[in-house]
Amino acid sequence: MDFLREDFEYILAVYLRLSKEDGDMSVDRAESNSITNQRALILSYLKQHFPNIKVFKIYTDDGFTGTNFERPGFKEMLQDIYEGKVNFVIVKDLSRFGRDYVEAGKYIKKKFRTMGVRFVSVLENFDSLTATPTDYNLLLPVRNFINDQFSSDISTKVRGNQSAMRSDGLYIGPYVSYGRKKSADNKHIIEVDEYAASIILEMADALFYGYTVQKISEWLNIRGVLAPADYKRSQGIQFKTSFQTNIKSKWTPKAVIRALSDPMNIGTMEQGKRQRINYKVRTMVEKPWEERDVVNDRVPAIMSADVYDNVKRLLLMDMRTAPGQDTVYLFCGLLYCGDCNNSMIRRKQGAGISYICSAYNKKEKCTRHTIVDVVLQEIVLEIIQSHIKTIVYVEEVLDYMETLNVAREDLEHYDDEIQSKYQELERYSKMQSALYRDRADEIINEEEFLEYKQFYEKRCAELEQTIAYLKQIISNISVNRSDCCRWFEEFKKYRNVQKLTRAMLIIFVDKITVYEDKRINVVFRFADEFSALQNYIKAAEGFMSDIGSIGAVSGKAVS
Ligand SMILES: [Zn+2]
Numbered sequence: 153m154d155f156l157r158e159d160f161e162y163i164l165a166v167y168l169r170l171s172k173e174d175g176d177m178s179v180d181r182a183e184s185n186s187i188t189n190q191r192a193l194i195l196s197y198l199k200q201h202f203p204n205i206k207v208f209k210i211y212t213d214d215g216f217t218g219t220n221f222e223r224p225g226f227k228e229m230l231q232d233i234y235e236g237k238v239n240f241v242i243v244k245d246l247s248r249f250g251r252d253y254v255e256a257g258k259y260i261k262k263k264f265r266t267m268g269v270r271f272v273s274v275l276e277n278f279d280s281l282t283a284t285p286t287d288y289n290l291l292l293p294v295r296n297f298i299n300d301q302f303s304s305d306i307s308t309k310v311r312g313n314q315s316a317m318r319s320d321g322l323y324i325g326p327y328v329s330y331g332r333k334k335s336a337d338n339k340h341i342i343e344v345d346e347y348a349a350s351i352i353l354e355m356a357d358a359l360f361y362g363y364t365v366q367k368i369s370e371w372l373n374i375r376g377v378l379a380p381a382d383y384k385r386s387q388g389i390q391f392k393t394s395f396q397t398n399i400k401s402k403w404t405p406k407a408v409i410r411a412l413s414d415p416m417n418i419g420t421m422e423q424g425k426r427q428r429i430n431y432k433v434r435t436m437v438e439k440p441w442e443e444r445d446v447v448n449d450r451v452p453a454i455m456s457a458d459v460y461d462n463v464k465r466l467l468l469m470d471m472r473t474a475p476g477q478d479t480v481y482l483f484c485g486l487l488y489c490g491d492c493n494n495s496m497i498r499r500k501q502g503a504g505i506s507y508i509c510s511a512y513n514k515k516e517k518c519t520r521h522t523i524v525d526v527v528l529q530e531i532v533l534e535i536i537q538s539h540i541k542t543i544v545y546v547e548e549v550l551d552y553m554e555t556l557n558v559a560r561e562d563l564e565h566y567d568d569e570i571q572s573k574y575q576e577l578e579r580y581s582k583m584q585s586a587l588y589r590d591r592a593d594e595i596i597n598e599e600e601f602l603e604y605k606q607f608y609e610k611r612c613a614e615l616e617q618t619i620a621y622l623k624q625i626i627s628n629i630s631v632n633r634s635d636c637c638r639w640f641e642e643f644k645k646y647r648n649v650q651k652l653t654r655a656m657l658i659i660f661v662d663k664i665t666v667y668e669d670k671r672i673n674v675v676f677r678f679a680d681e682f683s684a685l686q687n688y689i690k691a692a693e694g695f696m697s698d699i700g701s702i703g704a705v706s707g708k709a710v711s
Pocket residue numbers: 489490491492493494509510511512518519521
């Protein structure tokens with residue numbers, strides 16, 4: 153989905169840190185950790201991956217420990233972030249950023265996301281823009297946790313200057329996009345620009361009706377709707393002159409895409425917000441300054457998250473549509489050949505309509521795969537109806553589990569367990585290296601050495617296995633009920649529907665594949681979340697062994 157953000161303007165902060173206390177200067181680490189080396193590594197990374205991004209400033213804390221955030225360079229960077237001067241932070245590795253994993257995690261997982269600041273850590277290959285919930289939930293705590301363990305001083309948790317930022321509820325983003333304006337009284341307050349917002353909503357409607365982005369841009373130009381840059385200018389000069397100064401720019405498909413896919417439309421600059429399916433979310437929400445809604449106070453939303461999600465999907469599909477078409481047909485962008493994976497194309501056949509494999513049509517390969525439109529509609533409708541039934545069933549099971557207090561907290565102890573396993577692993581590898589020293593110093597003999605070595609190796613392998621297993625469990629249960637509810641509700645609206653519509657397909661379906669033997673496969677949206685949910689139920693079943701199986705439970709819930 154990167155294309156949607158290709159011209160978002162990032163202004164970069166490079167952060168470097170070095171500290172003797174943290175062991176950065178030990179023989180094996182001094183070279184790679186030196187300030188010069190950090191700078192060179194980051195700059196070459198930028199050259200390769202972000203050649204067009206401006207570096208605003210390089211912030212350096214030479215001689216400051218990472219166990220707290222009382223560092224002048226870091227503070228200066230925060231101030232600049234806060235003033236909207238930078239919106240992208242890059243570090244060599246997470247330990248440069250901080251060695252207190254709780255506090256560092258708060259910045260990366262919460263504060264930066266809330267403020268729309270992108271965060272990249274080169275060595276960990278972590279990018280907050282593309283990070284999955286798993287990256288956030290597992291990679292960060294664990295990596296940071298290890299950094300934390302290496303640190304020589306973790307006894308004090310410094311609260312730093314958070315309180316100052318906490319109390320401030322102002323918009324600090326670098327720009328205001330089409331659909332919004334800065335308040336006349338206070339440039340830190342963003343208001344909805346009613347006219348421009350209404351244009352965006354009209355565009356969204358047209359998209360839902362099946363109009364192409366191309367057609368929408370033409371339609372805006374014909375109506376004489378000013379393109380964003382001209383509109384902004386016209387707002388700025390409205391008191392100075394009544395003449396429209398040279399209006400050159402026109403709406404383009406790209407401008408339409410930009411306006412529609414702007415995250416500010418749902419009142420946020422926070423990327424990946426919709427994917428917050430963190431199993432610990434309930435605990436976090438309790439902390440007021442971290443509340444996800446804070447950002448919504450700063451930028452008012454003009455459409456619901458569901459509309460926005462579907463707009464973005466429609467935009468992606470639109471890009472696959474043949475140019476020159478004004479509208480798209482019912483299955484447009486959704487229908488694929490199950491055998492060669494090429495799209496299916498629409499053909500008039502006698503009085504009716506059918507679809508055939510596009511590769512076959514071009515005589516490239518594959519077979520015909522003919523499916524008649526009315527038949528396809530009937531089958532897909534049936535599949536969707538049965539999927540809705542399953543969802544209703546799963547929801548009933550979840551409801552029932554909730555009444556039994558099988559809460560997520562019951563499963564959360566896995567996270568603590570993982571961390572303690574990591575600690576143990578660390579201990580064993582230290583003991584292993586001590587073993588080599590002991591052998592070299594002849595404190596133990598060869599036989600003892602081998603015996604211990606074998607024991608430690610075995611133990612480490614077991615621990616690694618256990619950790620992998622625990623992580624698997626967590627990823628299976630990392631589904632938040634309230635996040636599910638959103639699409640549950642959306643799906644359930646169509647409970648009694650008897651006819652297939654484009655809107656319904658967009659809401660339910662990712663992809664439909666047609667096989668030569670006439671089998672039809674429907675890939676539903678939220679399929680991963682849905683199967684994770686089913687796994688969660690399975691995992692919870694173990695905890696409920698005293699109270700009988702899920703099947704019995706749901707039977708009761710239904711009656
Ligand atoms: Zn094919």
